[in-house]
Amino acid sequence: MDETFLIQSAQAGDLDAFNRLVLAYQDLVYNQALRVLGEEAAAADATQEAFISAYRNIKSFRGGIFRAWLLRIVTNACYDDLRRRQRRPTTPLEPVDDSGEEVESPYWMIDDGDRPEESIERKQLEQAIVGCLERLPVEFKSVVVLVDVQGLDYAEAAITMGKPVGTVKSRLARARLRLRQCLQSYWELLPQEFRLKLEADGQS
Amino acid sequence: MVQRAISHHDLEQLSAFMDDQLRPAERRRIEIRLQAEPGLQKELDSLRYTRAMLRSLPPRRAPRNFTLSTAMVGTSRPLSWQPVFGMASALAVVLLVFVLLGDFLVIPGYVGMFPVSQAPAAEESQSLAQSAGEQTKEEALIFPTEAPVSTAAAEAIPQQPSAKAVVPGAVTPTPQATPATGMMADSLPESTSEERMMLEAAPMISEGTPPAAEDLAQTPSISNTLSLTETQVLSGTLQVQEQPGDALAESKESGPAPSERTQDSEPTGLINQNAADSQVPRLWAQVIFWMAELLLACLAVAAGLMSFYLWYAGRH
Numbered sequence: 352m353d354e355t356f357l358i359q360s361a362q363a364g365d366l367d368a369f370n371r372l373v374l375a376y377q378d379l380v381y382n383q384a385l386r387v388l389g390e391e392a393a394a395a396d397a398t399q400e401a402f403i404s405a406y407r408n409i410k411s412f413r414g415g416i417f418r419a420w421l422l423r424i425v426t427n428a429c430y431d432d433l434r435r436r437q438r439r440p441t442t443p444l445e446p447v448d449d450s451g452e453e454v455e456s457p458y459w460m461i462d463d464g465d466r467p468e469e470s471i472e473r474k475q476l477e478q479a480i481v482g483c484l485e486r487l488p489v490e491f492k493s494v495v496v497l498v499d500v501q502g503l504d505y506a507e508a509a510i511t512m513g514k515p516v517g518t519v520k521s522r523l524a525r526a527r528l529r530l531r532q533c534l535q536s537y538w539e540l541l542p543q544e545f546r547l548k549l550e551a552d553g554q555s
Numbered sequence: 556m557v558q559r560a561i562s563h564h565d566l567e568q569l570s571a572f573m574d575d576q577l578r579p580a581e582r583r584r585i586e587i588r589l590q591a592e593p594g595l596q597k598e599l600d601s602l603r604y605t606r607a608m609l610r611s612l613p614p615r616r617a618p619r620n621f622t623l624s625t626a627m628v629g630t631s632r633p634l635s636w637q638p639v640f641g642m643a644s645a646l647a648v649v650l651l652v653f654v655l656l657g658d659f660l661v662i663p664g665y666v667g668m669f670p671v672s673q674a675p676a677a678e679e680s681q682s683l684a685q686s687a688g689e690q691t692k693e694e695a696l697i698f699p700t701e702a703p704v705s706t707a708a709a710e711a712i713p714q715q716p717s718a719k720a721v722v723p724g725a726v727t728p729t730p731q732a733t734p735a736t737g738m739m740a741d742s743l744p745e746s747t748s749e750e751r752m753m754l755e756a757a758p759m760i761s762e763g764t765p766p767a768a769e770d771l772a773q774t775p776s777i778s779n780t781l782s783l784t785e786t787q788v789l790s791g792t793l794q795v796q797e798q799p800g801d802a803l804a805e806s807k808e809s810g811p812a813p814s815e816r817t818q819d820s821e822p823t824g825l826i827n828q829n830a831a832d833s834q835v836p837r838l839w840a841q842v843i844f845w846m847a848e849l850l851l852a853c854l855a856v857a858a859g860l861m862s863f864y865l866w867y868a869g870r871h
Contacts, residue, residue: 370622381617395618402621406628473613480612498574499609505576524563524570531605538604545607 354417361409369406376418377402379501380425386496387429389485397432401425419503419510426493426511433489476540483533491526498523561598569599573606637865644858651851658844 354375360368380401385394401424412420484492490512497508498519508523509516571577572585589596 366623366625366628373622374620377617377621378614381621382615385615386612391618395621398617399621402623403627406623473611476608477612480608495609499606500612502610505571505574520571520576521567524567527570527602527605528566530609531601534605534608535601537608541604541608542611545611 358409358412358417361406362412366406369409372417373402376421379418380421383422383425383496383501384429386481386484386500387426387489387493388432389481393432397425397428401428404428416507416510419507422497422501422503423511423513426497429493430489472540473542476537476542479534479537479540483530486533487526487529491522491529494519494522495526495530499527561595565595566598566602569595569602573599573602637862640858640862640865644855644862647851647855647858651848651855654844654847654851658841658848 354372357368357372361372377398381394381398384397384401385391388394388397401421405421405424408424484496487495494508494512497503497511498505503511505516505519505523508519512519514522568577568581568585572582577585589599
């Protein structure tokens with residue numbers, strides 16, 4: 352897929368060309384929205400809004416990293432959704448237990464038929480990580496999802512957030528420190544392949 | 556081994572060191588400190604575990620396709636040039652209509668599609684016909700036995716054969732009246748010209764059958780002569796009315812014009828001169844209007860085509 356050609360076609364008004372870009376990046380954009388918002392329905396709405404906004408403003412893309420440009424749009428969409436939630440708190444649909452705390456989001460419990468090989472430990476780890484992410488301020492959560500979950504480097508993250516690299520570095524460090532305290536009790540759940548990689552990085 | 560307190564700045568440096576985002580000088584300093592400070596190394600290890608756990612999060616696939624439809628983006632699309640070109644085309648058409656109206660109505664001297672330059676010829680023919688009519692009235696005053704011109708002119712045509720019969724041998728009035736017409740038109744204002752005509756008519760009568768001298772002196776011959784004159788006058792009048800161009804040609808072809816002829820031709824010359832002078836600015840105005848019409852027509856077509864293209868491209 353010639354991304355540059357598709358972008359130019361989309362800028363000329365070719366909706367089909369833009370939809371090919373959507374198919375290529377929708378998983379990335381949806382994951383960003385899901386990890387920031389923590390809800391599937393909200394993540395889907397933010398993803399759709401992000402792509403609509405991207406098409407309408409496609410001519411403002413003047414080259415560079417298209418992935419970072421898309422992620423910026425969806426991150427802003429997530430911020431807007433969180434601000435709306437703060438202004439108008441909604442009644443949670445998830446049930447609460449006897450202590451009044453919400454039961455874990457149902458989507459953690461969904462038996463995903465596409466992942467039959469995943470163990471219970473993996474699911475528990477995912478739940479722990481998502482839970483710890485939810486406790487972070489939104490600006491810290493965005494940067495740690497961009498760099499550590501989505502795999503962007505500092506420059507791309509700076510473009511996505513619209514902040515200097517130094518700000519990205521500072522916020523990322525503070526987000527990791529907070530998560531470190533939250534995830535310390537779940538280190539044993541870390542899959543074997545990641546432990547081996549950690550050891551290899553430590554020895555290098 | 557000195558255990559330095561680990562500051563927040565140190566932890567940030569460790570985080571960037573972990574991602575290989577430090578400058579070479581800063582990286583060397585951290586490496587030295589990591590070898591010298593086990594506590595710093597422990598912090599680095601914990602940060603690495605945290606990052607590994609975050610990276611272990613499985614990527615989620617999109618629950619559905621988020622491709623866009625024209626309905627999603629068509630209603631609130633950013634301002635496009637399509638309506639602008641459409642309005643420009645409509646405006647050009649309206650202006651073109653106004654210019655076309657002005658082409659017919661505003662340019663001075665325009666009478667429908669015909670310039671004013673043709674009018675003087677019509678006016679001249681009318682003036683000549685009027686003068687001919689006036690002269691025939693004078694004829695009626697001079698010869699009271701004759702009928703009024705208006706009725707006589709209407710009756711002259713069928714009466715011509717009788718006139719011919721009265722004057723046998725006389726040359727038919729119509730052919731002879733042609734050269735005489737010019738002379739008649741020129742000489743009608745003068746009463747003495749009537750006498751000349753009478754003298755000319757006498758030899759004409761004599762050409763056919765040689766009349767007797769006493770016949771010439773008789774009133775009937777005089778009356779015949781008069782009727783011939785009358786016929787010639789009437790036929791000349793008719794010919795002046797019907798063929799003004801010929802009258803003009805005759806007046807121009809016959810030698811030096813008398814004073815009256817000069818007076819008659821002077822208004823004609825002035826009219827022609829004025830008409831010629833007034834046609835130059837009219838022609839410029841006409842050219843300008845044509846250029847404006849052409850420009851507006853091209854603009855309307857181009858803007859309309861562009862608007863249609865943008866609309867079609869936007870829909871598909």
